[in-house]
Amino acid sequence: MTGDADLSAVAELIADRARSKILLALASGRELSAGVLAEEAGISRSTASAHLRKLTEGRLIAARTDGRNRHFRIAGPEVAGVLERLMELAPPEPITSLRGSTRAAQLRRARTCYDHLAGRLGVGIMQGMLQRGYLIGGNGVFDPDDAVDDHPAAHGHDLDYRVTDDGEAFLRTVGVQIPDSRRPLVRYCIDWTETRHHLAGRLGRGIRDRFLEAGWVQRGATHRALKVTAAGETVLERDFGLVLQS
Incomplete structure (x- = not known):
């Protein structure tokens, strides 16, 4: 016992x-x-x-x-989810240098969340796919008044996002390969800096892998931060309607 x-x-x-x-x-x-x-x-x-x-x-x-x-x-992803939730609850460390300020800004702009994209980059990619009808099932917005089981900086549970036929065709066009796994195809997290949804699950992993493989993003100043390249900015604007602000 x-x-x-x-x-x-x-x-x-x-x-x-x-x-x-x-x-x-x-x-x-x-x-x-x-x-x-x-x-x-x-x-x-x-x-x-x-x-x-x-x-x-x-x-x-x-x-x-x-x-x-x-x-x-x-x-595993369960541990990563716990860490993301703790980041939301934990007070931020004071920024006492230009380097610290730069790293914080980079993390908010584009970063990894375990094995998928997060920050304004991850949120913007999901929004672009929703607006183009590649994903259905929600609007990508976290509303605390309507949430049942969803919480900031955690895996989402309230919505059931699905990839459409047009979405499958789009993913093939941009070269996203979905990894084999027992994990769900589409999951979402409530981004801890943007308080909106970003893609997780096998789809999120496939998109992250493609962005790294194609050189659309590169590792940044920290192991979680990402730098969007010039080629990546072109792809984001053309295929997702996303223009990332500095």
């Missing part, structure tokens, strides 16, 4: 400042080495190893061994 869930065990793992920075770095959905994560957290390699062991044992992250090297990733 088991008792209630021990929330404190997970909370203690996340509460440590260095471990929280490691989790934020991994929230991009990428695999990162222990050395890179140590640099992100501002700690030594030996200290990072101890933190990584605790996070792995706590099943918040997973490790993959490649020869003598180990790479780490978020354990």
